Amino acid sequence: MKPRxxxxxxxxxxPTENGGSSGRSGALSAPxxxxxxxxxxxxxNPPKGTRDFPPEEMRLRNWLFNNFxxxxxxxxxxxxxxxxxxxxxLFIRKAGEEIRDQLYCFEDRGNRRVALRxxxxxxxxxxxxxxxxxxxxxxxxxxxxxxxxxxxxxxxxRREHYQWNMDIVGVPEVTxxxxxxxxxxxxxxxxxxxxxxxxxxxxSRKEVLRCYSISENLFGKVCIIIDKIEKIPLxxxxxxLKSVGMSEEAIEELLQxxxxxxxxxLEEVLGGAGEAVADLKQLFSLAERFGYSEWIQxxxxxxxGLAYYTGIVxxxxxxxxxxxxxxxxxxxxxxxxxxxGDDIPACGFGFGDxxxxxxxxxxxxxxxxxxxxxxxxxxxxxxxxxxxATLLRDKxxxxxxVLENKPLKWVFKRAxxxxxxxxxxxxxxxxxRDLKHSLSKTEASLLFFNLFVKPKLPYRVNGI
Amino acid sequence: MKPRxxxxxxxxxxPTENGGSSGRSGALSAPxxxxxxxxxxxxxNPPKGTRDFPPEEMRLRNWLFNNFxxxxxxxxxxxxxxxxxxxxxLFIRKAGEEIRDQLYCFEDRGNRRVALRxxxxxxxxxxxxxxxxxxxxxxxxxxxxxxxxxxxxxxxxRREHYQWNMDIVGVPEVTxxxxxxxxxxxxxxxxxxxxxxxxxxxxSRKEVLRCYSISENLFGKVCIIIDKIEKIPLxxxxxxLKSVGMSEEAIEELLQxxxxxxxxxLEEVLGGAGEAVADLKQLFSLAERFGYSEWIQxxxxxxxGLAYYTGIVxxxxxxxxxxxxxxxxxxxxxxxxxxxGDDIPACGFGFGDxxxxxxxxxxxxxxxxxxxxxxxxxxxxxxxxxxxATLLRDKxxxxxxVLENKPLKWVFKRAxxxxxxxxxxxxxxxxxRDLKHSLSKTEASLLFFNLFVKPKLPYRVNGI
Numbered sequence: 001m002k003p004r005x006x007x008x009x010x011x012x013x014x015p016t017e018n019g020g021s022s023g024r025s026g027a028l029s030a031p032x033x034x035x036x037x038x039x040x041x042x043x044x045n046p047p048k049g050t051r052d053f054p055p056e057e058m059r060l061r062n063w064l065f066n067n068f069x070x071x072x073x074x075x076x077x078x079x080x081x082x083x084x085x086x087x088x089x090l091f092i093r094k095a096g097e098e099i100r101d102q103l104y105c106f107e108d109r110g111n112r113r114v115a116l117r118x119x120x121x122x123x124x125x126x127x128x129x130x131x132x133x134x135x136x137x138x139x140x141x142x143x144x145x146x147x148x149x150x151x152x153x154x155x156x157x158r159r160e161h162y163q164w165n166m167d168i169v170g171v172p173e174v175t176x177x178x179x180x181x182x183x184x185x186x187x188x189x190x191x192x193x194x195x196x197x198x199x200x201x202x203x204s205r206k207e208v209l210r211c212y213s214i215s216e217n218l219f220g221k222v223c224i225i226i227d228k229i230e231k232i233p234l235x236x237x238x239x240x241l242k243s244v245g246m247s248e249e250a251i252e253e254l255l256q257x258x259x260x261x262x263x264x265x266l267e268e269v270l271g272g273a274g275e276a277v278a279d280l281k282q283l284f285s286l287a288e289r290f291g292y293s294e295w296i297q298x299x300x301x302x303x304x305g306l307a308y309y310t311g312i313v314x315x316x317x318x319x320x321x322x323x324x325x326x327x328x329x330x331x332x333x334x335x336x337x338x339x340x341g342d343d344i345p346a347c348g349f350g351f352g353d354x355x356x357x358x359x360x361x362x363x364x365x366x367x368x369x370x371x372x373x374x375x376x377x378x379x380x381x382x383x384x385x386x387x388x389a390t391l392l393r394d395k396x397x398x399x400x401x402v403l404e405n406k407p408l409k410w411v412f413k414r415a416x417x418x419x420x421x422x423x424x425x426x427x428x429x430x431x432x433r434d435l436k437h438s439l440s441k442t443e444a445s446l447l448f449f450n451l452f453v454k455p456k457l458p459y460r461v462n463g464i
Numbered sequence: 465m466k467p468r469x470x471x472x473x474x475x476x477x478x479p480t481e482n483g484g485s486s487g488r489s490g491a492l493s494a495p496x497x498x499x500x501x502x503x504x505x506x507x508x509n510p511p512k513g514t515r516d517f518p519p520e521e522m523r524l525r526n527w528l529f530n531n532f533x534x535x536x537x538x539x540x541x542x543x544x545x546x547x548x549x550x551x552x553x554l555f556i557r558k559a560g561e562e563i564r565d566q567l568y569c570f571e572d573r574g575n576r577r578v579a580l581r582x583x584x585x586x587x588x589x590x591x592x593x594x595x596x597x598x599x600x601x602x603x604x605x606x607x608x609x610x611x612x613x614x615x616x617x618x619x620x621x622r623r624e625h626y627q628w629n630m631d632i633v634g635v636p637e638v639t640x641x642x643x644x645x646x647x648x649x650x651x652x653x654x655x656x657x658x659x660x661x662x663x664x665x666x667x668s669r670k671e672v673l674r675c676y677s678i679s680e681n682l683f684g685k686v687c688i689i690i691d692k693i694e695k696i697p698l699x700x701x702x703x704x705l706k707s708v709g710m711s712e713e714a715i716e717e718l719l720q721x722x723x724x725x726x727x728x729x730l731e732e733v734l735g736g737a738g739e740a741v742a743d744l745k746q747l748f749s750l751a752e753r754f755g756y757s758e759w760i761q762x763x764x765x766x767x768x769g770l771a772y773y774t775g776i777v778x779x780x781x782x783x784x785x786x787x788x789x790x791x792x793x794x795x796x797x798x799x800x801x802x803x804x805g806d807d808i809p810a811c812g813f814g815f816g817d818x819x820x821x822x823x824x825x826x827x828x829x830x831x832x833x834x835x836x837x838x839x840x841x842x843x844x845x846x847x848x849x850x851x852x853a854t855l856l857r858d859k860x861x862x863x864x865x866v867l868e869n870k871p872l873k874w875v876f877k878r879a880x881x882x883x884x885x886x887x888x889x890x891x892x893x894x895x896x897r898d899l900k901h902s903l904s905k906t907e908a909s910l911l912f913f914n915l916f917v918k919p920k921l922p923y924r925v926n927g928i
Contacts, residue, residue: 041804042554044594046547047578052591055542055605062543074857076834076864076882079522083514083624084548084610085580089506106570109614114511116549127516130508136881138867141519146548150573160547168867175846175867182850186857289847290854340505370540382639383753386646390754393538393650400540403602403632403639417600418540 049159059366061162064191064353065144068164071187072142075179077166080141082123084148088113090122093307093338096224100307104148104159116148119350120165121308121335128169129341137170137344167348174279176347177312177331178286184316184327184349185292192362195292198326201299202283202314204276205330218244220307226258227305231324260300279312308332312347323359327351373420375402375411377427385426513623523830525626528655528817529608532628535651536606539643541630544605546587548612552577554586557771557802560688564771566613568623580612583814584629585772585799592633593805601634601808631812638743640811641776641795642750648780648791648813649756656826659756662790665763666747666778668740669794682708684771690722691769695788724764743776772796776811787823791815837884839866839875841891849890 046052053061072079088105105115117123120143128139143165150159166183168176181200188198205223225240234255241251260266263284267277280298287293296314304313311331318326329349337343357363372392376385382403389401400418402411408425415423510516517525536543552569569579581587584607592603607629614623630647632640645664652662669687689704698719705715724730727748731741744762751757760778768777775795782790793813801807821827836856840849846867853865864882866875872889879887 041593042590043551044590044803044805046587046590047549047551047576050547050549052547052587052594053545054591054595055544058543058545061545073862074860076837076862078519078832079526080519081517081522081525083510083516085511085514085612085624087507087511104573106572108570109568110616112511123510123516126506126508126510127518129505130516131518136878140864148549152574160549171867173868175850175865178850179865179867182854286847286850289850291851339508341508368542373540383750386639386642386750386753387755390646396538398537398540400604401639401643403635403643404637414600 049157051158051160055368056366059368060357060363061353063364063366064357065162065164067187067190068144068351069142071183071190072164072166074186075140075166075183077140077142077183080124080127080143081145082117082120082127082143084117084146085114086117086123086126088115090126090339091115091118093220096221097307098305099149102149102151104150116160117145118147118149119306120145120147120163121167121306121332121348121350122339124165124167124169124348125335125339125341125346128344128346129336129339138176139167139169141169142166162353164351164353165348167346169346170344171347172333172345174282174312175286176345177314178283178290180329180347180349181283181287181296181314182290182292184351185290185295187351188295191357193356193360195294196319197360198295198316198318198356200296200314200316201302202280202296202312203298203300203302204280204312205303205309206274206276206279206311218246222246222254223303223309224305224307226254226301226303229258229301258301261298263298266298266300276311283312304328304330306332308335308338310334314349316351318356318359323355326356368418369398370400370418370420371397372399372422372424373402373411373415373418374399374424375406375426377408377425379405381426388424388426513621515622515624519832520830523832524821524827525817527828527830528821529626529628531651531654532608532815533606535647535654536630538650539604539630539647541604541606541647544588544591544607545609546581546584546591546607548581548610549578550581550587550590552579554590554803555579555582557684560685561771562688562769563613566615568612568614580624581609582611582613583770584609584611584627585631585770585796585812585814586803588629588631588633588812589799589803589805589810592808592810593800593803602640603631603633605633606630626817628815628817629812631810633808633810635811636797636809638746638776639750640809641778642747642754644793644811644813645747645751645760645778646754646756648815649754649759651815652759655821657820657824659758660783661824662759662780662782662820664760664778664780665766666744666760666776667762667764667766668744668776669767669773670738670740670743670775682710686710686718687767687773688769688771690718690765690767693722693765722765725762727762730762730764740775747776768792768794770796772799772802774798778813780815782820782823787819790820832882833862834864834882834884835861836863836886836888837866837875837879837882838863838888839870839890841872841889843869845890852888852890 051057069079088103091100091103091105093100099118103115103118105113108114124141124143128135144162145165146160147163148160151157166180168180181202184200188194205219221244222241225237225244229237238248238251238255241254242248246254257266257269260269263277263280266280270277284293284296284298287296302313302315303309304315309330310333313328313330315328316326317323327349329347331345331347333345334343335346372389374385374389374392376382385401389399392399400414400420402414406414411423411425414420515521533543552567555564555567555569557564563582567579567582569577572578588605588607592599608626609629610624611627612624615621630644632643645666648664652658669683685708686705689701689708693701702712702715702719705718706712710718721730721733724733727741727744730744734741748757748760748762751760766777766779767773768779773794774797777792777794779792780790781787791813793811795809795811797809798807799810836853838849838853838856840846849865853863856863864878864884866878870878875887875889878884
């Protein structure tokens with residue numbers, strides 16, 4: 001049997017080969033592109049608002065996520081995750097939330113309304129309801145997940161970011177909020193951010209707003225408007241509050257309360273020991289015991305922009321005032337019932353993937369680090385070099401195996417680039433190679449050779 | 465100033481509060497749901513074909529991913545990632561690929577055609593083209609990412625899975641394929657899978673098909689058809705090959721070649737020393753040196769179902785024959801030019817998130833493990849307990865802090881559930897608490913108490 005040409009028998013085939021595909025049930029709406037000569041260059045950038053993570057970016061991301069995970073571990077939290085794609089219904093709440101209005105939603109090929117998650121908490125609530133009595137409370141869950149938003153405006157803002165969440169489900173007491181704040185402080189300290197860089201503003205929705213007996217319906221809306229108090233002009237805030245039905249008098253009084261920055265003053269103004277003041281006092285007392293008092297301060301204007309918070313709310317802020325909230329969270333005791341489940345007291349926070357790290361210039365030097373580089377000096381020794389690499393890897397050492405015949409100079413450069421601690425050259429044992437000759441002084445000083453393997457065939461590997 | 469009610473001034477507000485939102489530019493197509501009394505329970509399951517990862521599943525996933533990452537480290541690969549959402553154009557290739565026909569694509573809110581990635585390689589190629597001369601070859605990149613597909617048929621198959629990829633870009637020699645196979649074997653060994661559980665079938669598209677001078681256009685299509693040879697009846701295969709323009713005679717000859725399971729036989733049949741036979745011989749020789757000969761075998765019928773492979777292809781298979789390909793990969797020297805870039809020789813593999821682990825029953829026992837549980841025995845000692853927890857966490861130890869006043873029995877149960885190595889009870893130092901009394905024998909034996917902190921107020925913490 002001899003190879004023969006099929007091109008003749010195949011000549012009936014249309015040159016564009018598009019013909020047959022239109023009937024497929026899963027066919028794409030756009031016609032398949034034919035990959036032939038003179039292909040137009042694709043857009044080499046990731047889609048608008050998204051990122052690639054080449055090695056140098058990925059090292060930074062891993063460093064950050066490892067810190068998130070290590071703090072979660074220290075606090076005895078268990079890691080969880082949820083689908084990045086959820087039913088749209090899970091995120092449809094009161095209008096006015098930025099997060100809801102920028103939902104990255106679409107219709108799937110089966111005509112279901114779905115969304116790339118804008119946050120993790122609704123999925124967590126869904127899973128808690130699903131598990132029901134199977135879980136023993138309190139749950140302490142952490143997650144690091146990608147979240148999406150879609151803005152029509154072109155502001156150069158990203159459409160995706162990663163978020164670290166920690167949530168405590170089943171604890172009605174403010175000890176839970178204290179624990180969450182403590183974990184964020186622990187994270188900051190680990191990565192080298194101090195109390196003079198950032199702080200927490202803490203308040204409670206319970207009193208500051210609830211005391212006005214704002215109706216259930218209005219409550220979330222008012223919070224969402226107030227959340228923008230530092231981002232948009234005060235006149236706009238007033239207009240928005242009026243448009244949801246508040247009288248001018250009520251608005252003025254509310255804004256006055258919101259300007260309070262001291263818990264004592266709040267107590268005075270609100271008159272008497274309400275639940276929220278008591279909660280906040282306990283939080284500040286616990287903060288002292290935990291040892292993070294200097295990080296935390298009362299600020300009545302903090303309400304957070306999510307509809308579901310019910311009690312204490314907090315947000316991390318940049319003391320220089322350059323950044324938007326670094327992280328934020330609070331208590332959401334009634335979220336589960338909005339999904340039709342039984343309420344369980346809960347609180348949690350979300351922490352974005354750390355603009356703060358870039359802003360404060362604390363990005364660590366994370367260079368590639370491979371322990372060994374192994375190179376055969378002769379093509380026939382590739383197998384021997386492979387064996388050396390296997391021996392080292394079996395011992396848990398990382399090895400960059402040079403897979404082609406390359407000049408020594410190239411190998412030294414590569415070793416320097418990957419910060420190899422050891423260069424292993426595999427060659428036939430015959431005569432001495434004078435390495436000095438093939439290296440410039442600088443190159444030589446860049447490297448640290450502590451082992452040369454010069455096996456006879458059959459080679460021997462010494463000293464590894 | 466006294467709290468007063470706003471509900472009267474707010475009465476103009478429509479009870480459904482839907483009114484104002486329809487004009488927003490980012491408004492959702494479905495009307496916002498009002499979260500009030502008697503809410504219908506949401507669907508508590510993740511969307512069809514997706515998964516939640518509660519703690520027990522997440523531990524397994526982390527264990528698996530850590531093994532993927534550790535193998536990548538041992539082989540000196542750098543980790544990268546790409547957006548899970550890419551432009552649809554990146555994945556539109558020759559029809560007939562399962563992966564292409566099941567693309568999870570949709571139109572975004574800005575009317576762009578996008579897709580949740582079905583695989584990682586096209587994104588890698590995009591990034592390599594983008595980086596251009598900025599990277600020093602060879603690149604050795606690894607990634608673990610979620611991939612998506614959309615099937616209309618309801619087969620109970622998942623729509624997402626995670627995939628581990630390792631790719632070598634810039635090495636034309638078969639040493640690269642040998643290295644990749646070696647890394648997969650290393651992974652199998654690490655998790656306890658042996659050469660009697662799984663193996664690799666290896667072939668090369670170069671000779672087995674190319675020898676027939678199948679035209680460029682037909683080549684990918686024929687490969688995609690042949691890839692289904694073990695999944696659909698032979699008659700269907702023949703029909704499909706005929707429909708793309710092959711004569712019956714050619715089909716018979718092709719199928720005969722594909723049935724060859726020995727490299728010697730192939731050489732005989734093809735007559736002479738072609739490039740592919742030489743490649744395969746080198747691969748088998750290197751496999752011996754790397755030490756994984758028993759894992760690898762020649763099988764001419766392996767061609768893989770992706771259009772872009774050009775040379776050696778391989779797939780991991782379950783020797784019991786229960787599973788579809790466990791992993792697969794090969795050489796794709798011309799993928800970059802199909803995107804309009806300059807070609808760089810490359811090869812890689814994708815490894816799904818391990819049905820094999822479940823199938824072979826090698827799932828490790830991964831239980832939650834928190835080093836300490838700290839509990840205040842009195843409500844007033846919460847602060848003291850918090851301080852104890854902070855001390856331990858500062859030393860790098862994990863602590864589950866009990867955040868409420870709970871009976872001792874509850875605390876012991878919790879300690880057992882989280883496999884705590886140490887239980888620390890914080891109480892006022894006055895008299896001895898007889899623990900035995902509050903514990904059943906079984907409960908007591910479950911726990912190991914090696915420290916009780918009984919501080920006076922101001923308390924002292926001993927022995928930590």
